[in-house]
Amino acid sequence: MNITFLFLGVLAAVAIWWLYQQRITAKPWLETGAILDHGAPSLPAAKVGLGVLLAVIGMLFALFFSAYVTRTSVPEPNVVDLTPLPAPKLLWLNTGALIFSSGALQWAQIAARRGRLEGTTMGLLAGGALTFLFLAGQLIAWRQMVAAGYFLTTSPASSFFYLIIGVHGLHLLGGLVALTRTTGKALGGYPMRELRLSVELCTIYWHFLLLVWLVFFSLLLLSGPVVLDKGIVSLICSFF
Amino acid sequence: MVDIGTIETVPPAEVADVELYHAKSWITKYVFCQDAKVIAIQYAMTAIGVGVLALVLSWMIRLQLAFPGVFSFITPESYYQFVTMHGMIMVIYLLTALFLGGFGNYLIPLMVGARDMVFPYVNMLSYWVYLLAVLILLASYFVPGGPTGAGWTLYPPQAILAGTPGQDGGIILMLASLILFIIGFTMGGLNYIVTVLQGRTRGMTMMRLPLTVWGIFTATVLALLAFPALFVACVMMLLDRTLGTSFFMPSLVQAGEHLNYSGGSPILFQHLFWFFGHPEVYIVALPAFGIVSDLISTHARKNIFGYRMMVWAIVIIAVLSFIVWGHHMYISGMDPYFGFFFATSTLIIAVPTAIKVYNWTLTLWRGDIHLTVPMLFALGFLVTFVNGGITGLFLGNVIVDVPLSATMFVVAHFHMVMGIAPILVVFGGIYHWFPKITGRMMNERLGQLHFWITFLGAYMIYFPMHYLGFIGVPRRYYELGETAFVPPSAATLNIFITVAALVVGAAQIVFFFNLIWSLFKGKPSGPNPWNAASLEWQTPETPPGHGNWGKELPVVYRWAYDYSVPGADKDFIPQNEPPARKASLALR
Numbered sequence: 001m002n003i004t005f006l007f008l009g010v011l012a013a014v015a016i017w018w019l020y021q022q023r024i025t026a027k028p029w030l031e032t033g034a035i036l037d038h039g040a041p042s043l044p045a046a047k048v049g050l051g052v053l054l055a056v057i058g059m060l061f062a063l064f065f066s067a068y069v070t071r072t073s074v075p076e077p078n079v080v081d082l083t084p085l086p087a088p089k090l091l092w093l094n095t096g097a098l099i100f101s102s103g104a105l106q107w108a109q110i111a112a113r114r115g116r117l118e119g120t121t122m123g124l125l126a127g128g129a130l131t132f133l134f135l136a137g138q139l140i141a142w143r144q145m146v147a148a149g150y151f152l153t154t155s156p157a158s159s160f161f162y163l164i165i166g167v168h169g170l171h172l173l174g175g176l177v178a179l180t181r182t183t184g185k186a187l188g189g190y191p192m193r194e195l196r197l198s199v200e201l202c203t204i205y206w207h208f209l210l211l212v213w214l215v216f217f218s219l220l221l222l223s224g225p226v227v228l229d230k231g232i233v234s235l236i237c238s239f240f
Numbered sequence: 241m242v243d244i245g246t247i248e249t250v251p252p253a254e255v256a257d258v259e260l261y262h263a264k265s266w267i268t269k270y271v272f273c274q275d276a277k278v279i280a281i282q283y284a285m286t287a288i289g290v291g292v293l294a295l296v297l298s299w300m301i302r303l304q305l306a307f308p309g310v311f312s313f314i315t316p317e318s319y320y321q322f323v324t325m326h327g328m329i330m331v332i333y334l335l336t337a338l339f340l341g342g343f344g345n346y347l348i349p350l351m352v353g354a355r356d357m358v359f360p361y362v363n364m365l366s367y368w369v370y371l372l373a374v375l376i377l378l379a380s381y382f383v384p385g386g387p388t389g390a391g392w393t394l395y396p397p398q399a400i401l402a403g404t405p406g407q408d409g410g411i412i413l414m415l416a417s418l419i420l421f422i423i424g425f426t427m428g429g430l431n432y433i434v435t436v437l438q439g440r441t442r443g444m445t446m447m448r449l450p451l452t453v454w455g456i457f458t459a460t461v462l463a464l465l466a467f468p469a470l471f472v473a474c475v476m477m478l479l480d481r482t483l484g485t486s487f488f489m490p491s492l493v494q495a496g497e498h499l500n501y502s503g504g505s506p507i508l509f510q511h512l513f514w515f516f517g518h519p520e521v522y523i524v525a526l527p528a529f530g531i532v533s534d535l536i537s538t539h540a541r542k543n544i545f546g547y548r549m550m551v552w553a554i555v556i557i558a559v560l561s562f563i564v565w566g567h568h569m570y571i572s573g574m575d576p577y578f579g580f581f582f583a584t585s586t587l588i589i590a591v592p593t594a595i596k597v598y599n600w601t602l603t604l605w606r607g608d609i610h611l612t613v614p615m616l617f618a619l620g621f622l623v624t625f626v627n628g629g630i631t632g633l634f635l636g637n638v639i640v641d642v643p644l645s646a647t648m649f650v651v652a653h654f655h656m657v658m659g660i661a662p663i664l665v666v667f668g669g670i671y672h673w674f675p676k677i678t679g680r681m682m683n684e685r686l687g688q689l690h691f692w693i694t695f696l697g698a699y700m701i702y703f704p705m706h707y708l709g710f711i712g713v714p715r716r717y718y719e720l721g722e723t724a725f726v727p728p729s730a731a732t733l734n735i736f737i738t739v740a741a742l743v744v745g746a747a748q749i750v751f752f753f754n755l756i757w758s759l760f761k762g763k764p765s766g767p768n769p770w771n772a773a774s775l776e777w778q779t780p781e782t783p784p785g786h787g788n789w790g791k792e793l794p795v796v797y798r799w800a801y802d803y804s805v806p807g808a809d810k811d812f813i814p815q816n817e818p819p820a821r822k823a824s825l826a827l828r
Contacts, residue, residue: 001511008465008562015461022446024551028799029543032819034443045358045438052433052464056426060468063515067472067508071487152483156503159485163476 003069003215007062011055050201054208057171061212064167065219068160087161087220088144094137095217101130102210105179105203112192112199120199121186127206128179131172138165164216168209175205261360262786272368274360275786276345276431279367281677283341286367290374291334295745297326306731306738308719316718317405320389323716324406325377327392328414331520332421333374335662339527340425340463341370343669344432344456346677350776351453353441353794353816355787357431366431369424377417383409390414391716393513396488396506400481403494415478422467422474432460441775443796447551448815450774450800451544454551455530458558459523466519466562473512480504510572514565521658522561526554528665529596532618534800535668536600538772539615540607541811543801546599553592560589570641579638586636590629597626608804608811612770613687617668620695621661628657631706646716649709652702660698667694667751674755675769679782680762686754690747697744704733773812774800 041048108123142162145151150158182198263269273279300322304314314322345363349356357363380387389405390398398404400411436449436457449457476487480501488509489501537544544550566574566582600622609615631653635641644650667690674682712725720726768777780790794816802813 001515004515011465012559019555024447025548026445026447028445028447028547029801032798034795034797034818035445035448040438040440045434048437049359049430049434052430053426056429056464056468059465060471063469063472063512067476067487067512070508071503071505152479153485153500156486156505159479159487163479163485167475 001066001070004059004062004066007058011058044197046197046201047204050204054205057208058212061164061168061215064160064164065215068157068164068219071156071160086148086150088141090137090141090144091217091220094134094141095213097130097134097137098210098213101127101134102203102206104130105199105206109199109203112196115192117186117189117192117195120192120195121183124179124183124186124199124202127202128176128183131176131179131206135169135172138169141165161220168213168216171212172209175202175209178202178205261356272364274356274364276349276357276360276363277677277784279363280342280345282367283337283345283370286371286374287334287338287342290329290378291338292748293378294326294329294334295748297322297329299742299745301326302738302741304718306735317389318386319718320391320716321387321405321410324389324391324394324414325387329377330659331392331524332418333377335524335658335666336425336463336520337370338666339524339662340432340456340460341367341428343452343527343531344460345428346673347452347776348432348435348456349439350676350779350784350788351450351774351800352436352439353444353775353789353796354435354439355789355793358434358439359431362427363431366424366428369420369427373417373420373424376413376420380406380410380413380417383413386410388414393510393517394477395513396477396480396504396509397490397492397501400477400489401492401494401499411481412478415474415481418474419471419478422471425463425467429460429464432456433464441793441796444775444815447548448796448799450530451533451547451550451554452527452530452774454554455526455528455533458554459526462519462526462558462561463523466516466523469512469516473509473516476512477509507569507572510569511565514568515562517568518565519558519561522557524658524662526558528621528662529554531669532621532665533596533600533603534774535614535618535665535672536603536622537801537803538672538770538774539610539612539618540604541610541803542603542607543799543803544599545602545605546595547799547801549595550599553595556592557589560585560592564589567636567641570638571645576638583636583638587633590633590636593629597622597629612671613682613684613691614668614672614770616688616691616695617664617671620691621664621668624656624664624695624698625661628653628655628661632657644709646714647709648705648713648715651715652705652709655705656698656702660702664695667691670755672770673776674758675765675782676776676779677783678759678762679765680758681765681769682758682762683754686750686757690750690754693747693750694744697740697747700740701737701744704737708733771810771812773798773802773814775815778814778816 104123104126106123108120108127111117111119111123142165145158145161150161152159152162178198179202182195182202185195185198261274263273263275268274270278273282300314301319303311304319304322345357348354377387385406385408387406388394388399388410390400390411394411394414400407404411406414436453440446440449476485479485480487480489484500486501486504488506489499489504490506491502492499533544533550564582564586566578567586570579570582631649635644635650635653671682671687674680708730711727711730713720713730720730765782767779767782770777775794775796776784778794779785779788795818796815797818798813798815800815802808802815804811805813
């Protein structure tokens with residue numbers, strides 16, 4: 001549960017900082033009068049809401065990772081196969097696609113802040129396309145694993161591989177719904193003032209899911225070498 | 241008193257009309273409604289409805305325990321199904337949904353001075369996903385094999401293996417229902433948190449919030465961080481059951497046949513389940529703590545003792561609740577040092593909890609105690625929570641827990657501390673806020689009758705049950721049969737408990753009758769029948785209209801507990817009343 005407690009520790013640090021801002025040592029029974037600064041964050045509610053949602057999603061993945069590490073690292077008697085997986089090299093390419101996707105959205109956000117609609121639209125479109133590329137790549141990685149004889153039920157390690165990639169992909173698909181709406185707004189000529197927040201929220205969400213992926217990919221790398229490669233994909237992957 | 245505000249009263253803020261959601265038809269006003277007050281009532285009615293089913297299931301359990309073999313429709317399979325559904329419904333679908341979805345939705349916007357939740361559409365979705373989860377759960381009665389009988393903890397491997405009732409479709413529907421519940425709750429939880437963070441009116445600092453809001457807010461944070469563990473466990477077990485993965489399933493031989501599972505860990509499930517399961521106790525308890533604080537203060541006409549310490553205790557309990565889950569697993573074969581750690585952390589959590597109990601008692605000390613129905617229920621909670629909490633200290637110690645584990649002592653303990661105690665607060669809260677919700681008072685006499693039967697009856701059920709546990713009567717057994725160490729008097733005691741349970745259950749009809757009768761015939765309550773100081777009682781309309789506050793949002797000048805202030809005209813000062821000296825200055 002180390003990963004979970006590490007994540008909880010980060011959240012606790014944020015909570016302590018926030019509580020400190022709220023004058024929790026105040027003595028309200030001695031204070032009367034209006035306090036105009038009631039301590040509410042100056043951020044838009046949607047951004048605070050996204051922050052809370054990311055904490056929940058982060059907890060979800062932290063628990064998945066904790067379970068994964070527990071099952072793949074603790075030797076137990078009568079356990080058939082907990083050996084690390086030979087994860088496909090294609091995952092490197094997919095990781096690159098997700099990094100560029102996140103970068104494209106960052107670009108869109110900067111353009112939105114500067115009031116440049118064209119740049120914003122381009123960034124959103126590029127971010128969406130690269131995300132599709134990432135998801136397609138993940139599906140191919142699944143097929144490679146199947147071709148190599150690692151099925152969903154082969155071992156707990158392979159089950160976790162499919163499960164975590166699947167759950168991460170579903171979160172990205174959910175994000176794509178929001179990204180499509182935001183891109184639709186950009187193409188529909190919505191005022192930049194309204195667009196800016198949506199772009200920012202999408203960007204934060206993408207950065208977060210990139211971070212989640214990088215943690216999982218690191219766990220895969222730490223637990224086993226990336227060796228599996230097949231056909232044309234292996235040719236592309238050989239550059240990495 | 242220390243004046244910290246401006247000299248003049250503060251002009252109220254106006255909120256642009258377009259920010260509010262407006263219903264355009266009957267359907268969007270009463271069915272697919274985005275108003276938190278309507279959503280609260282929807283949540284409450286659904287939760288109480290499904291809770292009544294769980295109550296009837298508990299009768300079935302008790303009938304079997306008292307009169308084994310008498311009722312032919314109670315088979316071993318159906319007995320385990322009753323136990324499972326009773327537990328799961330009561331903990332998740334009734335208490336969690338009612339405290340957070342019901343009380344949370346109604347009270348948060350009113351108590352913080354907001355017009356509504358910050359994301360009304362998502363809030364509405366939350367209820368409908370919850371309802372879908374409930375319907376899927378109930379659908380398990382209509383699939384082959386019926387609902388799951390795996391026990392509310394759903395421990396693998398038995399939960400998904402042949403031989404456990406509901407192995408066909410029941411367990412799948414249970415897991416699907418829980419997954420949906422968590423998704424729905426997350427939607428609601430986001431609203432509760434962000435509304436408290438962002439939606440507070442001017443002057444309403446965090447340290448001026450009523451403790452009800454602190455309790456619900458902190459419980460929501462807990463739930464948002466703990467439910468993912470149940471989510472992960474449910475998803476993985478669903479895959480084990482449907483696609484044949486082995487997350488929780490070790491190599492198994494059943495009836496001489498090797499099953500296809502291998503390599504999974506049942507203990508991993510236990511860790512995930514109780515990582516959610518223990519915070520769940522406080523997800524139910526913290527809102528109860530908050531509500532009971534407000535009931536005691538209001539009906540004892542005295543400010544809450546140690547408000548600041550009460551807030552800190554809520555936060556500390558929430559933090560500690562994440563590091564005590566192992567005390568549910570002492571007999572799972574854990575390392576003794578691990579057991580020592582969990583026993584220590586469990587006993588430490590008693591400290592902030594005890595602080596709260598002392599503070600409630602000190603609030604009552606020399607208070608002008610009005611023995612209204614809400615106050616009776618609050619006092620009932622206080623006593624019951626102490627009793628249930630003390631047996632928790634027993635079970636928190638490894639050496640005491642091991643012999644008592646899996647006996648009726650544990651059943652008695654957790655029913656007292658997280659069954660009866662929070663339910664008493666639920667009743668107290670309903671009697672207290674019913675006048676604000678409907679504009680009418682509930683009948684006092686019927687309320688007193690309801691309280692005394694419920695309170696005394698609960699003790700007649702659970703006090704003897706501790707004794708049964710002490711002499712070793714096991715829980716989860718369909719039938720004791722001829723058991724050498726269980727004396728015949730235990731059977732007599734079981735009959736006594738069952739009669740008490742039937743009476744207490746039937747007595748709830750008094751409550752439902754009172755609820756419905758008072759809705760139409762109750763005495764008009766006026767806006768603030770309890771002379772309460774907190775903001776929800778200061779709305780311009782009762783019941784509060786759409787948008788809660790009319791044209792102008794309130795401004796808060798003080799905390800929620802200014803009762804019996806020396807020198808004040810009345811024995812309470814509402815939160816939105818400007819300081820007297822300043823008000824007079826402002827008039828000049």
